[in-house]
Amino acid sequence: MTxxxxxxxxxxxxxxxxxxxxxxxxxxxxxxNRAYEDLRQMVAxxxxxxxxxxxxKTRDYIRKExxxxxxxVHEQPFDAQTPAGTVxxxxxxxxxxxxxxxxxxxxxxxxxxxxxxHEFRFVGASDAASSAAxxxxxxxxxxxxxxxxxxxxxxxxxxxxxxxxxVDASTDHTYGSRYYVQQAVKAGTAKDIxxxxxxxxIGAKNIVVHREQYSTGWLTDxxxxxxxxxxxxxxxDDVFPVEDDHLEFLxxxxxxxxxxxxxxYPQWHxxxxxxxxxxxxxxxxxxxxxxxxxxxxxxxxxxx
Numbered sequence: 001m002t003x004x005x006x007x008x009x010x011x012x013x014x015x016x017x018x019x020x021x022x023x024x025x026x027x028x029x030x031x032x033n034r035a036y037e038d039l040r041q042m043v044a045x046x047x048x049x050x051x052x053x054x055x056x057k058t059r060d061y062i063r064k065e066x067x068x069x070x071x072x073v074h075e076q077p078f079d080a081q082t083p084a085g086t087v088x089x090x091x092x093x094x095x096x097x098x099x100x101x102x103x104x105x106x107x108x109x110x111x112x113x114x115x116x117x118h119e120f121r122f123v124g125a126s127d128a129a130s131s132a133a134x135x136x137x138x139x140x141x142x143x144x145x146x147x148x149x150x151x152x153x154x155x156x157x158x159x160x161x162x163x164x165x166x167v168d169a170s171t172d173h174t175y176g177s178r179y180y181v182q183q184a185v186k187a188g189t190a191k192d193i194x195x196x197x198x199x200x201x202i203g204a205k206n207i208v209v210h211r212e213q214y215s216t217g218w219l220t221d222x223x224x225x226x227x228x229x230x231x232x233x234x235x236x237d238d239v240f241p242v243e244d245d246h247l248e249f250l251x252x253x254x255x256x257x258x259x260x261x262x263x264x265y266p267q268w269h270x271x272x273x274x275x276x277x278x279x280x281x282x283x284x285x286x287x288x289x290x291x292x293x294x295x296x297x298x299x300x301x302x303x304x
Contacts, residue, residue: 030287036280038133049116098150109154130203148298177245203278213241226293
């Protein structure tokens with residue numbers, strides 16, 4: 001190669017290499033510090049049971065942050081019939097665009113209400129500020145990603161039972177997810193939800209996530225495989241059954257998975273579910289794993 005030809009090669013090749021390097025460096029990464037700040041802001045609001053003034057403040061915060069991320073906020077208000085009477089609830093969501101059209105979407109969500117307790121002040125740092133904060137940061141992260149399918153970020157109201165305890169045979173729980181799925185089935189659009197990924201109680205400092213018994217196998221495998229590759233031993237292979245918002249989606253034949261730390265969080269539904277018992281590291285672990293699993297999930301859904 002002549003000196004002049006080499007100079008031309010360098011002139012064209014180096015910018016290309018720089019572009020590739022920059023693209024790699026700018027790959028979107030989940031930021032647990034921002035997520036933890038969202039969590040802290042929600043905990044500062046105080047107890048946030050469905051139908052309260054505090055949960056409306058939480059909705060305002062979620063709306064503001066989604067709009068700041070450049071996303072359009074959609075609302076689904078409804079009146080739930082509960083053992084305590086009619087309670088007004090609101091599901092919120094925003095959709096991050098994808099490259100494929102007409103092939104449905106992935107929904108990633110969690111609830112943002114807290115359990116109502118009269119005996120003590122329950123601020124729900126892990127249950128459920130962690131899930132709402134996680135989904136908020138995921139919205140910011142995915143906005144900067146080239147998503148193969150559109151991804152909906154869903155904030156569910158009314159997951160908690162109005163009664164003191166969750167009764168398995170009762171419908172006094174998962175009000176938001178039940179209404180959301182019922183409306184999708186009624187409208188004939190449930191088929192457009194290709195997969196539902198639920199996050200719940202993922203803020204504990206010493207997070208332990210077991211495979212959830214009712215969750216869809218291939219979806220669970222994709223996430224747990226990503227965890228193994230990243231060396232995240234917080235994701236365990238033993239199976240633990242959990243009744244949660246994902247069951248409403250499974251009943252509608254929508255592949256679903258629940259990422260939850262319930263069995264190993266002794267602060268669940270106690271006054272100690274506070275900032276002292278949650279940490280950004282756990283949010284980061286789940287964020288890294290889910291971001292790593294998404295390409296596998298997308299390929300599975302787009303493979304004929």
